[in-house]
Amino acid sequence: MSRVRPQIWIGDAVRALETAQTEEEQVQVLRVLGFTTTAVTPLDDEPLPAPPLQPAHPSDDHNERAPRHREDEPAEPDTVEEPEPSRALAELPLLQPRRIETTSPAPDPVERLALPTTERTVRPHIPLLVPRWTSSLIRAALAQQVDDGPIDIDALIETLARCRPVVQLPRRQVRTLRYGVQVLVDRGSTMQPFRRDQDHLVRQIRSVVGRELVDVGYFSDAPQRGTGSGARWTRTDYTPPTGGQRILLLSDLGLGAQPYAHGRSTPEEWQEFIALVTRAGCQPVALVPYPPARWPAWMNALLPLVSWDRTTTTGQISARMP
Template identity: 45%
Template sequence: MDIERLQQAEGPWPSGEIWIADMARVVASLGVDLADHVTLTKIAELLGMQMPAPVRRASQTGAPHSGSVPPSLRPPPPARPSAPATESAAPAQPFPDEPTPLLTPLSSGQSEPRAWAEPALALQDQQPAAHPAPYEPLLPPSSEAATLHALLSRIVFEGPVDLERLLDLVAENAFVPELPRRPVRTLRFGVQLLVDLGEGMQPFLRDEMEILERVAAIAGRHSCEVRYFTDCPLHRCGEGAGWTWKPYRPPASGAKVLVLSDFGQHGDSGGSAAYRLRRDWQAAVDLMRRNGCLPAALAPMPPDRFPAWLTSLMPVLSWDRTTTTARALIGLS
């Protein structure tokens, strides 16, 4: 075919916005001989294809080396002298001076969908666009609010009068300075959230941000205090950028403290690093309790990976679908 011969012809045809296929289409439509390099060069210039200048290297005699110039860019050889034209010979037709009309540009859009022959491409057109999976919390969605309420609240004896306890006191002829009341849970003392941004908690960053929104909706934004830290908040923590962090200060007396951390279990904290982490957490929890605050923790790992020193400091719950409200109440008790 002429198109295949043109693509295999010698000469470095540049590529750009005008493709070599456009050049081949013009040559095929005009019926230009592929050996006529002068005509091909003029067609390429009309299409906007810039031809690179030939590289010439001087030989020993000063003449350009014939092997350094592609055959398609070499100047045509000098015309051989021919016999004088006779009356019967037809005069040579010169190349017309009129510019070759340019092709009419066509739109790249297709009026109808293309039918792919390959099975893989045809299957892609039939499948709908994939949408990201919706966010699923680590805690069971049906009991997440109740579980968080149990973690954030504290028990106070301010409920209805405990009649059974009151009757027992009267039967014992005991002095009753005030009416005994039933225990209830309250959030009025406030909540402090300690969010670990360490390397081990990076895969759970979105889950931490979602927990912040849930806690703010349950306890109220005015009663929720957030502090970010890495590894342990004792020496450096804060609510803003890392360079503004300061040593840890516990919240107001009676507040509940909820820690979101892996406590160094997902990192390589062994030896002196593990001992320092344990010592810092013991000091931080002791500071909380001396101020009248009750700490609890959510850790994204199974209970068998909880270190013994951690469970002796505060109640720790597994941050996954196995933690229900009933298990949370048992763990907090």
């Protein structure tokens, strides 16, 4: 059994060195405390006297404290033999497997989601109207009927048969876009989800009708509150166009606002607007991004309404035009 070294600290050695009188005693103190086994060179680099030689044989006191072995007792072996395993464990029978199942292959690792970034990804725009029908729908909603077609032979024969004078040759009615169109875009809060559709449709109208024949004005909630082609602070009082143009409203006429919401347009404001443009000889039509089931009665009676949706067809628009 090995002896445990007592806990001796450097502070103990310092206190012991203070009691030593000579350098030889200091060396002996350090050796006793176990800090060195050889001679220590003092700070002034003077050689210390050689330590006294220890006898070849241990002292009698040491021999008395050391345990003695009898001659008849066998010496303990240097190595410790490991105990043999238990016979009971060695005699246990080994279990035989009943069946062996094959393991399924590991599933494919799941691909990690991309880390969020500050980059803004613009999704592709899907317009409300069917792209291949847009040109036909625009012509059906904006064209005006005029008596400027070929001569109406049937009407001319009937006039002559009744012996009436032919003052003017009757002509067939045709639809035309030559008078141009005024597009009023509602930039109110209720139309904010449809701003990309509004800009896309304005570009389509200019390509079909002609850029020089399209006048675009922007307003919020109601045209009488200020209309202009630029920012809100540049808008002025609305003035209807001259020459009997078609007026297209890209607005919900306040249908998407909450009841009693601040700034919501009222039916009275729209009645006043329709009366103003009608006196100027213009024909208004509204493109509303809501189905007909949500249109109130006063909107249907006020002006022609067209549903701004994928289900809209030219037949539906022609049926609603006067």
